[in-house]
Amino acid sequence: MKYTSEIIPIPWRKDHDLSRYDTDPDYTDDAFSKEMWPATGFIDDLQAHTLGFETTNLITFWTAVHAMSATVQRKSWLHFGDGLIPNFFIVIVAPPARVHKSTALSRFDKIEREMWNGITNEATLTLFKPNIIRSKATTEQLFEHMKNRKIEMDGELQTSDASLVIRVSEMTTFLGKAQYLLGQIDKLTDWYDCNDSDTDSTIARGSQELENVFCTIFGCTTPDSFKNSIPETAFGGGFMSRCTIVQEYFTHRVIPNPYYPKEAPDRVEMAERLKWIWTYKRGEYKMTPEAYDAYKLWYRKDALEKRKTVSDPNQDHRDGRKSIITLKLATILAVQRYDLRREITREDFERALRIIEYTNASSMGLIEDVAVETQEDGRFMKFRRLLKEAENGITRVELARTHRFKKEEIDRYVIELQQRDEFHEFKKNNKVYFTFKRQ
DSSP states (O other), X not given: OXXXXXXXXXXXXXXXXXXXXXXXXXXXXXXXXXXXXXXXSHHHHHHHHTTTSSOOHHHHHHHHHHHHHHHHGGGEXXXXXXXXXXXXXXXXXXXXTTSOTTHHHHHHHHHHHHHHHTOOOHHHHHHHSOOEEOSOOOHHHHHHHHOOOEEEETTEEEEOOEEEEEEESOHHHHTOOOGGGHHHHHHHHHHHTOOSEEEEEETTTEEEEEESEEEEEEEEEOHHHHHHHSOHHHHHTSTGGGEEEEEOSOOSOOOSSOOOOTTSOOHHHHHHHHHHHHHHSOEEEEEOHHHHHHHHHHHHHXXXXXXXXXXXXXXXXXXXXXXXXXXXXXXXXXXXXXXXXXXXXXXXXXXXXXXXXXXXHHTHHHHHHHHHHTHHHHHHHHHHHHHHHOTTOBOHHHHHHTTOOOHHHHHHHHHHHHHTTOEEEEEETTEEEEEXXXX
């Protein structure tokens, strides 16, 4: 099919007039207003589809982003470096009862199920249907769930991507502090980059290879659970800097009897639209020259600002990945449109940047609270990371002089790693070296 910038006619699409909601305070008082997201496309359709439920615009928006990511997976990417895959680690944080965190996701689950139930070709399902995890699992179970599968298609043996979609109603249970889950954070952090390959090695099963890795996450939790139950490894090892934290305190909607607006697309129609995106929007995306100029100008300014605060202990740990997450979101904004373009416009980039800044601001207080409570944990995780990265070992002198660890800190952290069975030391040239003991 020849790809053009034309917005193609979609025969199943109905004209829906939702103007009656424009004066309803249940909706107009939502700070994340409809001007924030694109006026047309799957994101707007999901917003319309869920208007009759007590969720929020911001939560529904990020649910739709996850929906697009889980649908196209590695099959859509941005021409950027070695290729930027639009996966996300999204964590919805809201108090219990006051906000229905997973309502929009439940609605999308039904849409997604409707779409895949309409596809009967076994090879297509094997190669493209997402592998979804919805409960706590060990690293080994995750690895087994996402391993590559082979099947014949069109007379040739095809191999699926090693894909994993994680959807959990309680993120803190999934990322629990139990000893057997400690290595899971590191592995998920690795999988975020969607590398071409990954290796899992255990004594019992030997070495296993994954090819064309894809991992995207959507999880929910409460503010208290976020601060008290997510393990320190998630903060110190880079996992949380890869997460998009979406915090809402309440919803303005008061709906005694949930309903689907008759003007909005229903589940079957939404499934057809989702299938259209899956069919026609896979492939490589590129930034237009105007979009790239806008990105380059912003990136230079942002980089200079970050350098001024590089030693500030209160700097938001998410700032370092802001540019990448913004480009991923801009790609999703292009994917979700019902046209055949595979380009990121300047409007896509600038809209994505506004949304990322709004979303980060929504959870700033939560991040600051966690930063204060985990400052000591952060020091420990830095110590642990240094040992992991030092393949040839690192000495006490290096830890003290180069990385400013005090003697009592080193002693305390060594004991902690020994208790976790993650510490090893050896002598070389009359010097004692510390290393990370890999399982």
